[in-house]
Amino acid sequence: MPKIDTSKILILSTDGFEQSELEFPRDQLRAKGATVHVATPDGENIKGWEGDGWGREAEADLSIADVKIEDYDCLVLPGGQINPDLLRVNKDAVELVRGFVKHDKIVAAICHAPWLLIEAGVAEGREMTSYHSIRTDLKNAGANVVDKEVAISNGIITSRSPEDLKAFVSKIVEEVEEGEHERSAA
Secondary structure, eight states: OOOGGGOEEEEEOOTTEEHHHHHHHHHHHHHTTOEEEEEESSSOOEEEEETTEEEEEEOOOEEGGGOOGGGOSEEEEOOOSHHHHHHTTOHHHHHHHHHHHHTTOEEEEETTTHHHHHHTTOOTTOEEOOOGGGHHHHHHTTOEEOOSSOEEETTEEEEOSGGGHHHHHHHHHHHHHHOOOOOOOO
């Protein structure tokens, strides 16, 4: 059985991520011993969004093009309104999300990040939650939308907002320690 302290986790993000939704999982998972890398479209550092303006920078470890899915146990997708909106029109980012699902890796998306799951075509038939303003998008993509702090469906974890971050990270740890998740096709 895999353990969180031997796992490798990838966070995919770009500018405009919700500050806490990248930093909290990154820092909590690292504190539990996981190796956590941040991938950005070009491998450059990115700037978060906090409150009503730009926040702190997050250090990038690699570019999307340099990611090898087989090296990771889990993909974490932070929300914010800007970040997933930019990534869902980035062909390489969408293919990376689709690849993690195809390879039975855990995928965890919070807030507006389920937009990437919709764009990757993996929402249909799954129980999911999200930020309230994009729940209609999830419904239209065929997801069974629920309003709770964490929804899990065949290794895909979704949460609503920064208030759910503790439960979100706890579920990531639990799922990583359970191992790979075979999925029925969405």
